[in-house]
Amino acid sequence: SQQGEEDPQALSIQEGENATMNCSYKTSINNLQWYRQNSGRGLVHLILIRSNEREKHSGRLRVTLDTSKKSSSLLITASRAADTASYFCATAVNTNAGKSTFGDGTTLTVKP
Amino acid sequence: EPEVTQTPSHQVTQMGQEVILRCVPISNHLYFYWYRQILGQKVEFLVSFYNNEISEKSEIFDDQFSVERPDGSNFTLKIRSTKLEDSAMYFCASRPGPSGRQETQYFGPGTRLLVL
Numbered sequence: 001s002q003q004g005e006e007d008p009q010a011l012s013i014q015e016g017e018n019a020t021m022n023c024s025y026k027t028s029i030n031n032l033q034w035y036r037q038n039s040g041r042g043l044v045h046l047i048l049i050r051s052n053e054r055e056k057h058s059g060r061l062r063v064t065l066d067t068s069k070k071s072s073s074l075l076i077t078a079s080r081a082a083d084t085a086s087y088f089c090a091t092a093v094n095t096n097a098g099k100s101t102f103g104d105g106t107t108l109t110v111k112p
Numbered sequence: 113e114p115e116v117t118q119t120p121s122h123q124v125t126q127m128g129q130e131v132i133l134r135c136v137p138i139s140n141h142l143y144f145y146w147y148r149q150i151l152g153q154k155v156e157f158l159v160s161f162y163n164n165e166i167s168e169k170s171e172i173f174d175d176q177f178s179v180e181r182p183d184g185s186n187f188t189l190k191i192r193s194t195k196l197e198d199s200a201m202y203f204c205a206s207r208p209g210p211s212g213r214q215e216t217q218y219f220g221p222g223t224r225l226l227v228l
Contacts, residue, residue, distance in 0.1 A: 030215070033216065033217065035219070040201075041221065041222070042203065042220060042221035042222050043155070043203060044219075045216055045217070045218060048216045050215075088154075088155065090155075090217075092215065097143075097162070097168035098160070098207060098210070098217075099145065099160050100145075100147075100155075100217055101157065102147075102154050102157075103154065104154050
């Protein structure tokens with residue numbers, strides 16, 4: 001598997017339900033970022049979590065990081081139809097360049 | 113809120129032609145990046161740029177690609193002789209600084225390049 005793999009690949013839920021997406025990676029990282037992408041559009045930054053952090057919150061979003069398992073999860077609570085998008089995790093290793101390596105993404109569909 | 117901007121939003125070109133994609137990173141950011149996303153695929157890193165030089169590049173970023181920061185605001189990606197497989201969405205990103213909260217990369221809306 002590659003650095004930054006999300007699962008599931010696709011997730012369909014009803015409005016109001018919670019959505020959980022997972023990301024696994026292979027190498028040690030400096031930080032992990034979650035992005036949202038609406039179809040054919042740009043990448044919107046959601047949350048950055050650093051390797052020494054375990055959990056972060058932002059509104060309805062909750063991100064966890066388990067460096068021992070090399071995995072992260074993104075939880076969206078009380079989902080809305082507007083949350084329909086693709087969600088990507090991106091990892092950055094300890095280099096000055098700080099490039100991000102993206103996963104394949106999870107496509108979330110929230111049905112009204 | 114400051115944003116990364118990119119122009120043009122769409123570009124169609126003939127194979128073998130040169131294209132220049134333009135980006136205006138967020139003011140006062142120090143690190144700049146180009147990524148691309150082929151339709152239906154993951155976002156791929158192309159190149160990072162810091163202190164007026166390339167700091168890292170991927171295998172994709174061959175001699176046909178170049179980047180430049182010609183003035184204090186623009187950051188450009190040039191493809192000298194486009195190929196069909198260069199068709200993709202190209203994203204520019206910038207980052208404030210080296211560590212802590214400055215590590216967040218902010219992406220532009222992208223330029224969709226179609227090579228015919």
